[in-house]
Ligand SMILES: Nc1nc2c(ncn2[C@@H]2O[C@H](COP(=O)(O)OP(=O)(O)O)[C@@H](O)[C@H]2O)c(=O)[nH]1
């Protein structure tokens with residue numbers, strides 16, 4: 001019998017689905033599958049779709065996938081994340097309701113995910129699930145997440161292209177836009193363009209874009225922060241600089257979808273011509289590697305450290321007889337405490 | 338390591354347009370800590386089997402009020418098996434005449450629930466059948 005990884009690489013959809021579960025649950029099998037699959041990753045274009053609940057993210061993802069399936073030969077994976085109830089640990093994942101047009105197409109695979117525990121956990125699980133789809137050969141991975149603070153930033157870090165979706169009349173001060181959203185948006189989408197208030201929302205977004213420029217893209221590089229700045233007053237995209245375009249869509253009937261897809265394609269071309277693709281890739285993998293090193297070292301160190309010694313150090317810290325830094329030094333040097 | 342979550346697809350095959358019951362069950366399963374994938378109205382058996390495969394669910398809950406259960410339920414069981422998901426537990430809710438129950442159970446439906454069934458019973462049955470624990 002073939003193992004799941006071999007079956008996945010041979011195009012078996014059930015094997016893919018089962019591996020997604022293993023990876024999401026962070027099991028031994030999932031981890032070793034990720035090891036084997038890693039060399040097959042790095043080809044897919046990862047597109048994040050984020051915004052407040054109800055702005056039409058799922059409907060947009062549906063239309064975008066439909067568009068790609070009709071216009072190109074590209075296969076599409078969709079990851080739709082919905083929140084887990086903090087009280088019960090359960091979730092109702094309803095994004096598929098808006099994606100029924102995609103049923104029956106073997107070039108599309110939709111997977112719903114609950115946000116489960118911590119924010120860091122969600123980012124980790126989403127990244128892992130994305131890698132599985134990438135290895136399985138999907139050309140585009142669309143990742144839908146509810147826009148909420150850190151999760152949004154984490155998804156933006158994962159994706160090559162991030163769409164931030166707004167809708168007219170969703171709170172006139174557009175609080176969501178202010179909260180640093182322009183730093184993560186590669187394309188701004190005003191969905192529900194059939195609704196009143198479109199001009200107002202568009203004006204607000206444009207105003208913010210103008211104020212925000214030059215846009216700074218911040219990357220981690222060898223622990224240093226690197227800032228790439230676009231020229232002051234840049235209003236147009238060039239090979240080297242990207243100003244997020246604003247696209248208006250009606251996700252119910254597909255209005256504006258070809259234009260949105262064109263913006264996404266342009267962004268890919270920009271990422272390639274500017275070297276941004278490699279820079280993002282590098283910074284993402286570096287973050288991942290750093291996190292892994294931290295994890296591994298911590299686990300290793302703690303397993304070699306007698307529990308009583310750790311507890312003693314903790315008590316001394318609590319009593320303010322020892323600072324945490326001194327404690328770490330003592331523990332690392334094997335000194336007596 | 339995250340604990341294993343029970344994943345359930347709740348679907349509404351056929352043409353009748355009421356999904357209130359399906360939604361109540363979906364919420365009850367969520368409140369019991371399960372992850373429920375809700376697919377909405379007017380699903381064909383093919384759509385349901387495809388969603389079950391993509392979501393790698395442990396159980397499928399069907400709500401059928403139209404009277405077409407003897408056509409829809411066996412077809413869905415057949416498709417699940419053909420996809421290698423014969424182990425997925427299938428539950429059926431709706432207006433199911435008593436005389437149809439034995440045949441549906443023989444075909445492999447795990448539980449059948451008429452109007453007025455308490456959601457606690459459904460939640461308990463889903464859990465015990467998926468986890469392989471004996472029903473209490
Ligand atoms: N009028 C209008 N309604 C829309 C549009 N796009 C989505 N909707 C509706 O908005 C609601 C929420 O859409 P959904 O895609 O589930 O939003 P999400 O929560 O962001 O994923 C649904 O009832 C959609 O039918 C649009 O462009 N115009």
Ligand SMILES: [Mg+2]
Nearest residue numbers: 057058095144
């Ligand atoms: Mg949605």
